[in-house]
Amino acid sequence: MRLTILGGGGFRVPLVYGALLSDRAEGRVTHVTLHDLDPARLAAIARVLTDQAARARAEGVPDAPPAPEVTVTTDLDEALRGADFVFSAIRVGGLAGRAADERVALDEGVLGQETVGAGGIAYGLRTVPVAVDIARRVARLAPDAWVINFTNPAGLVTEAMSRHLGSRVIGICDSPVGLARRVARTLGVADPAAARADYVGLNHLGWLRGLYVDDHDVLPELFADTDRLASFEEGRLFGTDWLRSLGSVPNEYLHYYYFNREAVTAYRQAKQTRGAFLRDQQARFYDELAPGHGPAAREVREGAAWDAWDRTRAEREATYMAENREAAGAGERTADDLESGGYEYVALALMRAIARDERTTLILNVRNSGVLSILDEAAVVEVPCVVDATGARPVAVSQLTGHEAGLVTAVKAVERCVLAAGESGSAQEAVKAFALHPLVDSVQVARRLLEGYRGAHPGLGYLRKD
Numbered sequence: 001m002r003l004t005i006l007g008g009g010g011f012r013v014p015l016v017y018g019a020l021l022s023d024r025a026e027g028r029v030t031h032v033t034l035h036d037l038d039p040a041r042l043a044a045i046a047r048v049l050t051d052q053a054a055r056a057r058a059e060g061v062p063d064a065p066p067a068p069e070v071t072v073t074t075d076l077d078e079a080l081r082g083a084d085f086v087f088s089a090i091r092v093g094g095l096a097g098r099a100a101d102e103r104v105a106l107d108e109g110v111l112g113q114e115t116v117g118a119g120g121i122a123y124g125l126r127t128v129p130v131a132v133d134i135a136r137r138v139a140r141l142a143p144d145a146w147v148i149n150f151t152n153p154a155g156l157v158t159e160a161m162s163r164h165l166g167s168r169v170i171g172i173c174d175s176p177v178g179l180a181r182r183v184a185r186t187l188g189v190a191d192p193a194a195a196r197a198d199y200v201g202l203n204h205l206g207w208l209r210g211l212y213v214d215d216h217d218v219l220p221e222l223f224a225d226t227d228r229l230a231s232f233e234e235g236r237l238f239g240t241d242w243l244r245s246l247g248s249v250p251n252e253y254l255h256y257y258y259f260n261r262e263a264v265t266a267y268r269q270a271k272q273t274r275g276a277f278l279r280d281q282q283a284r285f286y287d288e289l290a291p292g293h294g295p296a297a298r299e300v301r302e303g304a305a306w307d308a309w310d311r312t313r314a315e316r317e318a319t320y321m322a323e324n325r326e327a328a329g330a331g332e333r334t335a336d337d338l339e340s341g342g343y344e345y346v347a348l349a350l351m352r353a354i355a356r357d358e359r360t361t362l363i364l365n366v367r368n369s370g371v372l373s374i375l376d377e378a379a380v381v382e383v384p385c386v387v388d389a390t391g392a393r394p395v396a397v398s399q400l401t402g403h404e405a406g407l408v409t410a411v412k413a414v415e416r417c418v419l420a421a422g423e424s425g426s427a428q429e430a431v432k433a434f435a436l437h438p439l440v441d442s443v444q445v446a447r448r449l450l451e452g453y454r455g456a457h458p459g460l461g462y463l464r465k466d
Contacts, residue, residue, distance in 0.1 A: 001029045001355055004079045006134065007089040007151070008034025008072065009041025011282050011316075014048050014309055015344040016087060020068050021056045023348060027356050028065070034072045035079035042072040044289040044305070051306035076134070080141045085351050088134065088157075089150045092127045093457060095282060098275035104452040106268050108445050114275065115153040115204050116256045117439040121418055122453045124153050125430055126460055128160045128422030135164040146354055146391075148172055148347050149365070155203030156415045158365045159380035160422065167391050170350065171365025173203055174342030175251050176382065179234065180363075183211055183249060186232045187218050196384070199363050200372070200397045201404070203382045204253035205411055207246070209398050223247070248404075257407065260439055277319065285312045350387060357389035366392050374405050379412055410438055427463040 003020070005013055013034065020029050032049075036042045053067035073079050080086065091098070101119040105112025112119035131151060138145055147169040149158045158171030176199045184192035189211075195218075198210030210217045222229055229240045234249050238258065243249060256263050267273060272280075288308050346362060353360045361384055368379045371394040375381060385392040400408055417433035420426065427450065434446035454460045 001027060001084045001351075002031045002033070002082055003029045003068075003085045003087060003351075004033045004035060004083040004145075005087045005089065006035050006076075006079070007091060008079075009036030009038050009045050010089055010091065011045075011285065011309075011312070012089065012344075013045050014052055014306075015342070016347060017049050017052060017068070017070075019344040019348040021053065023352070024065055025352075025356070027352075029068050029085075029351070032068045032070050033079050033083070034070065035074070035076060036072075037074060039072075039074055040290060041286060042074070043291075044286050046070060046072055047289055047305035048309045051303050054302065055306060076137060077141055080137055080145070083142045083145045084355065086138055086142065086145050086147045087150065087347060088131070088147060088161075090127070090130065090134075091151075092123075092130050093459065095275055095279035097126070097457060098123070099273060099279050100275075100456040101453070102267070102273040102275045104449065104456055106264070106273070107452070108449055109264065109268075110441070110445065110449075111256055111260060111264055111267070111439050112273070113253075113256055116253055117437060118434060118449050120153045120156075121414065121430075121433050121437065122449075122457070122460075124156045124415070124418040125421060125433075125453070125463070126457055127151060127153075127157055128419060129462065131157045131160050132164065132422065135161040135169065139164055146170070146351075148350060150343055150347070153203065153415075155365050155380050155382060156418060158203075159378070159415065160419055162367060162378070162380060167367065170392050171203065171380065171382075172343050172346045172350065173363075173365065173382065174346060175204065175253065176206060176208075176363040177346055178342060179208055179249060179251060180211065182232045182234070183208060183219070183222060186228050186235075187211070187222055189213055189218065196361070197363060198398055199382070199384060200400055201251065201382055202380075202408055202411060202415075203365050204251060205257075205407060206251045206382050207248040207254075207400075207404060208250075209248045219249070222249075257438065278316065281312060281315065285309065350392070353387035354389055354391065359386065359388045361386055361395070362392070364392050366394055369394055371395070371397060372408075373399055374409055375412060407438065410436065421463060425462045425464050430463050 034042055049070050098114050101122045102112035105118035111117035114123055149169055149171045151157045154171045154173050158169055161169040180197040181192045184195045189195050196212040199206055199208050211219045223244050226240055229235045237255055289305055352358050364385045365380050365382050366385055368375050368381045369377055372381055383394045383397050385394050414433050414437045417429050421429035430450050431446050434440050434449045435443045440446055
């Protein structure tokens with residue numbers, strides 16, 4: 001089986017490759033093609049994967065199958081031909097673009113996070129046209145391939161691609177999986193993976209409304225125990241009183257909505273934004289692995305690339321949502337919160353289910369298909385799905401009401417404006433996207449945001465004056 005990774009020079013690619021190395025069953029991925037526009041990034045990640053495969057051989061079981069072969073290319077059409085699965089993890093504009101998204105928004109006093117609020121809209125506006133081009137190429141060059149989308153904003157980009165690929169594009173995210181796992185562990189569930197999550201919403205805008213063990217909802221037990229409720233990441237982030245008021249456990253990204261003023265203040269007071277931190281951190285990583293530069297030029301030893309990557313990853317994970325935790329007084333991340341087991345394993349489980357017809361249930365971003373009554377059938381939602389050789393089908397979930405339904409419909413309306421702007425090039429639709437978002441409080445601010453982003457990103461020049 002052949003897997004193509006778009007954004008193959010990206011920092012998180014070794015997580016996916018590590019999951020593939022753990023798969024020794026028949027029908028596993030035997031060839032990985034990395035595609036990226038930057039040859040130097042591709043070369044650096046290829047070195048990390050070589051070290052990673054060597055470590056797996058040294059630590060693995062006897063007679064284990066060989067690691068998947070890795071090839072690299074900067075030619076997109078070449079990368080897509082012959083692929084069984086296409087994993088899309090592109091970042092249009094790079095981390096410099098993310099840093100600019102954050103700064104333009106914060107200068108206007110609104111949130112600039114990469115998937116939420118003004119920053120998410122800006123990221124979507126420059127990503128949607130590229131994602132649509134990829135979807136059209138997949139339909140032409142690899143019509144039988146399945147696309148697994150991790151490109152942010154994941155729900156929005158998945159919906160853009162679904163207009164050309166239908167159900168053959170599926171969006172993934174590790175946030176709902178991590179949330180359900182943390183709650184299950186907090187409640188002492190023997191096998192957290194076997195618990196059934198009633199999770200409903202959009203990507204980075206969802207709520208855990210039930211957790212079922214042997215058809216019994218154990219979530220009320222969490223709300224009844226203050227010590228347990230305060231002991232895990234979301235309890236510390238949102239506070240026990242607020243979680244009890246909601247009667248559900250929100251995705252961590254809802255902190256930007258429920259505590260928006262505190263989050264914006266913390267981000268404005270921070271030494272640098274998250275995007276700027278990652279931009280500088282990863283620049284150091286790629287520089288370290290570049291030929292003729294850094295320690296790698298002085299000493300090329302086996303495992304050096306992997307060590308550099310793993311050290312950088314640990315720092316990245318430890319500082320995740322640091323500003324939000326500081327604003328909430330949540331303290332440092334615990335060992336459980338830092339533990340891996342995220343989107344790469346969701347991706348592997350998804351590929352196994354489709355390629356081998358191994359029926360499983362995963363929380364995914366797929367077309368609504370009537371599951372949520374407040375949205376139309378084509379709207380991409382994030383809900384539990386049954387997955388087998390025919391693809392992913394959403395299962396029945398509890399319906400959203402009240403403020404949850406209001407937030408979801410409002411943000412979906414914003415996403416539709418972004419899609420309309422991406423398809424038509426309409427600046428008016430782009431302004432509407434900013435102005436209608438719950439975290440942007442003024443049409444005039446929306447207009448200034450668009451002008452600020454057009455100045456920061458030449459790629460937004462396609463948005464014409466109406």
